Amino acid sequence: MKSNALSCINMNLLKALPLTLALATASSAAPLIKETIVTGLQDPMEVAIAPDGNLFVIEREGRVVRVNPQTGGLFDIGTIPVEHLKETHADSSYAREDGMLGIAIDPDFEKNQCIYLYYSAADIIANRLSRFTLKDGKIDPASELKLLEIPTERENRVCHHGGSVEFGPDGLLYVSTGDNTNPFESAGFAPIDDRDGRTERDAQRSAGNTNDLRGKVLRIKPTEEGYEIPAGNLFKPGTANTRPEIYVMGCRNPFRISIDSKTNSLYWGEVGPDARGESNNGPRGHDEVNQAKEAGNFGWPFVIADNKPYPIRDFANNSLGKMTDPAAPVNPGQRNTGLKNLPPAQPALIWYTYNNSEEFPVMGKGSRNAMAGPVFYFDSSRKHNILGKEDDRTLLTYDWMRGRIFKAKLDANEKLEKLEGFIEKLVHPMDLEMDKDGSLVLLEYGSGWYFNRNGSVSRLRPDDGNKLPTITIKPTGGVANSYSVDQANDPENGKITITWYLTEGVTERNLGTGSTAVVPEGSFQEIRAVATDDKGARGFARISLDHSKVLLPLALDLGKADGEPGFGDQLKFKVSAEKAPDPAIITVRARYIAPTGHDAGGAQFSTDISKLAKANQCFACHQISVASVGPSYLDVSLKYRGQHDPGKYLHNKLKTGGAGVWGKIPMPPQIALKQEDADKLVAAILGLSDGISQSKGSLEGTIKLAPAYGADPGGAWEISAEAPGYAPAKQRIPAK
Ligand code: HEC
Numbered sequence: 055m056k057s058n059a060l061s062c063i064n065m066n067l068l069k070a071l072p073l074t075l076a077l078a079t080a081s082s083a084a085p086l087i088k089e090t091i092v093t094g095l096q097d098p099m100e101v102a103i104a105p106d107g108n109l110f111v112i113e114r115e116g117r118v119v120r121v122n123p124q125t126g127g128l129f130d131i132g133t134i135p136v137e138h139l140k141e142t143h144a145d146s147s148y149a150r151e152d153g154m155l156g157i158a159i160d161p162d163f164e165k166n167q168c169i170y171l172y173y174s175a176a177d178i179i180a181n182r183l184s185r186f187t188l189k190d191g192k193i194d195p196a197s198e199l200k201l202l203e204i205p206t207e208r209e210n211r212v213c214h215h216g217g218s219v220e221f222g223p224d225g226l227l228y229v230s231t232g233d234n235t236n237p238f239e240s241a242g243f244a245p246i247d248d249r250d251g252r253t254e255r256d257a258q259r260s261a262g263n264t265n266d267l268r269g270k271v272l273r274i275k276p277t278e279e280g281y282e283i284p285a286g287n288l289f290k291p292g293t294a295n296t297r298p299e300i301y302v303m304g305c306r307n308p309f310r311i312s313i314d315s316k317t318n319s320l321y322w323g324e325v326g327p328d329a330r331g332e333s334n335n336g337p338r339g340h341d342e343v344n345q346a347k348e349a350g351n352f353g354w355p356f357v358i359a360d361n362k363p364y365p366i367r368d369f370a371n372n373s374l375g376k377m378t379d380p381a382a383p384v385n386p387g388q389r390n391t392g393l394k395n396l397p398p399a400q401p402a403l404i405w406y407t408y409n410n411s412e413e414f415p416v417m418g419k420g421s422r423n424a425m426a427g428p429v430f431y432f433d434s435s436r437k438h439n440i441l442g443k444e445d446d447r448t449l450l451t452y453d454w455m456r457g458r459i460f461k462a463k464l465d466a467n468e469k470l471e472k473l474e475g476f477i478e479k480l481v482h483p484m485d486l487e488m489d490k491d492g493s494l495v496l497l498e499y500g501s502g503w504y505f506n507r508n509g510s511v512s513r514l515r516p517d518d519g520n521k522l523p524t525i526t527i528k529p530t531g532g533v534a535n536s537y538s539v540d541q542a543n544d545p546e547n548g549k550i551t552i553t554w555y556l557t558e559g560v561t562e563r564n565l566g567t568g569s570t571a572v573v574p575e576g577s578f579q580e581i582r583a584v585a586t587d588d589k590g591a592r593g594f595a596r597i598s599l600d601h602s603k604v605l606l607p608l609a610l611d612l613g614k615a616d617g618e619p620g621f622g623d624q625l626k627f628k629v630s631a632e633k634a635p636d637p638a639i640i641t642v643r644a645r646y647i648a649p650t651g652h653d654a655g656g657a658q659f660s661t662d663i664s665k666l667a668k669a670n671q672c673f674a675c676h677q678i679s680v681a682s683v684g685p686s687y688l689d690v691s692l693k694y695r696g697q698h699d700p701g702k703y704l705h706n707k708l709k710t711g712g713a714g715v716w717g718k719i720p721m722p723p724q725i726a727l728k729q730e731d732a733d734k735l736v737a738a739i740l741g742l743s744d745g746i747s748q749s750k751g752s753l754e755g756t757i758k759l760a761p762a763y764g765a766d767p768g769g770a771w772e773i774s775a776e777a778p779g780y781a782p783a784k785q786r787i788p789a790k
Contacts, residue, residue, distance in 0.1 A: 095509030126594035132193030155217025191560035214307035233269035242329030258387025265392030273301035323424030336364035342402035353399035423454035427486035438492035521545035620790030646745030691743035
């Protein structure tokens with residue numbers, strides 16, 4: 055029997071969450087109703103809709119699932135080995151944003167059962183686009199046809215892999231790739247660090263390089279044996295120092311793309327750099343929503359937003375060279391293997407900063423992560439139209455951080471006519487697709503940056519006034535293998551029908567209708583009840599039938615604060631689980647996440663400090679946030695925060711070594727450590743607790759949020775509860 059930890063968690067979520075949410079819409083449009091089909095997904099990355107309506111979803115760590123939106127069935131159809139960040143090493147600087155990245159379904163899927171996956175290969179250091187064929191409903195690993203392998207870097211906190219895969223109505227396959235660059239060491243401006251040894255900080259080698267497939271949207275025509283180059287890409291095949299697969303170049307992190315179903319125009323959200331203000335080093339950071347009606351260069355890392363240029367910065371002398379000319383950008387990088395003179399830069403369709411936007415005030419302010427969804431066309435022959443006739447030709451763009459969807463109305467020439475808010479309060483919207491019937495399929499990633507277990511797939515459709523039924527189920531008391539309805543409710547008090555399903559591998563068995571169901575002999579993964587009202591609206595409930603590998607989830611309740619909590623405030627918490635854990639093993643941590651586009655995932659050293667610690671063997675006995683032979687550095691930092699001159703004490707302790715503060719094991723004197731390096735390490739260790747506080751050893755209490763430390767306010771607090779042997783709980787709340 056296969057483990058299905060998700061379903062067990064689903065059930066707990068079902069208890070805690072109302073299944074239906076009337077969505078907050080931010081304009082005059084009719085509100086939409088949201089039917090949550092599946093919850094409990096682990097970092098879902100992209101969804102693709104098969105011709106028969108089935109939904110294929112990928113998870114960051116490599117699993118591919120099929121979802122039957124009619125029955126709520128979730129079928130594990132295979133796991134591809136991928137390189138990815140692991141929960142046990144959450145603060146690793148290796149492969150931070152790698153994983154299973156994108157999925158598309160072959161236009162001829164009904165005939166050929168082919169799907170395309172884009173992922174960080176585990177066997178080589180490259181991102182790979184492959185075609186797989188399903189056999190008996192499962193991915194056949196032997197069927198893999200490798201189409202593209204794009205060498206990549208994974209060390210030194212590089213980010214940005216893009217990864218969206220889509221077919222256009224022209225039958226061509228589009229894949230977005232990121233600049234694969236560390237954005238943290240160029241002060242939020244252009245990462246064009248040309249110094250030796252700074253490869254990972256130089257996007258001139260990738261996004262700005264006509265001879266490299268990173269930082270691009272590629273366009274190919276898949277064939278039986280591989281692919282061909284379609285006409286109209288950016289460089290004619292055979293042009294020296296260019297790659298013919300490139301359709302769009304000059305992208306930083308084109309995360310979610312979409313292609314207009316009528317005009318074939320390409321849209322993508324471009325997640326932009328972090329600079330909060332302008333300086334001589336260039337413009338402030340902008341996210342962009344882009345439109346390409348034809349092949350082009352969209353400027354990164356030399357130009358941003360509406361063609362605001364960066365100067366060519368000399369990182370060695372910290373001096374500024376020539377300002378880029380957007381009409382004739384030049385790539386002077388020593389790692390550039392392509393053309394020096396680049397095609398003219400194209401401006402974005404929409405661009406916005408962390409601050410209120412002058413050009414597009416409706417975008418709001420705060421953290422940002424732009425994504426592009428489908429273009430809506432009004433079609434009266436379709437079951438649903440989520441917008442009115444007057445909104446014909448409207449691009450739906452969304453923002454992962456802001457949890458919002460926007461309506462970008464386009465005119466007949468596809469020029470932006472009007473930009474309005476549409477839907478709010480989504481939990482990290484990760485992908486948005488339009489189904490054949492005109493409804494939207496929405497993927498929500500879950501509340502955290504990584505390791506979510508509350509990702510979900512839902513359907514958004516116009517609100518016809520009929521509310522969704524709700525249902526919960528439980529094992530029938532005293533009867534083996536029997537399950538019954540705990541509670542089922544139709545808000546309109548109409549009749550509801552309850553149908554039971556059993557998941558058996560990649561198929562499901564209909565057990566009939568009624569208030570109870572009996573599970574026959576056999577091996578099954580899940581029992582599920584679907585409540586359907588007389589208008590066809592549905593609610594789902596599920597219980598996992600495989601308890602062998604399920605970690606009990608912790609639940610975290612936070613006390614209601616007056617308004618949004620700020621630095622230094624107290625927050626009440628209560629941790630519980632079906633089987634209460636020993637309080638001694640509980641850690642509750644509150645972490646401030648500043649309102650920038652990046653979250654490093656926890657306390658972390660800079661690359662240079664990491665190197666220093668590695669060179670001096672500190673990591674042999676210490677980890678950043680988990681105790682090992684020695685205390686975790688985060689614990690050290692929290693212990694001495696606010697004390698008088700802890701640096702001096704710790705500096706001496708490194709010299710002398712000794713035991714007794716954290717336990718009986720002594721630290722050997724660090725005699726080989728240079729004085730100045732000791733100072734650097736101690737300062738970095740003490741800085742780790744910036745924005746972080748924790749409570750250990752109690753299930754219930756208050757946690758004092760970290761004192762202010764110079765980060766910008768207005769971000770979020772992530773509160774987490776952890777205990778060995780339990781699945782952690784995490785919540786994110788907006789900060790004052
Ligand atoms: C062989 C194992 C070992 C190595 C190597 C090691 N440590 Fe430690 N470290 C310990 C132990 C054990 C303690 C706890 C000592 C105690 O309880 O007083 C400790 C404690 C500390 C403390 C807290 C001291 C206090 O009194 O609170 C700091 C800071 C620290 N180590 C930094 C470092 C740094 C930096 C390096 C590398 C240059 C390093 N350690 C290398 C084992 C080690």
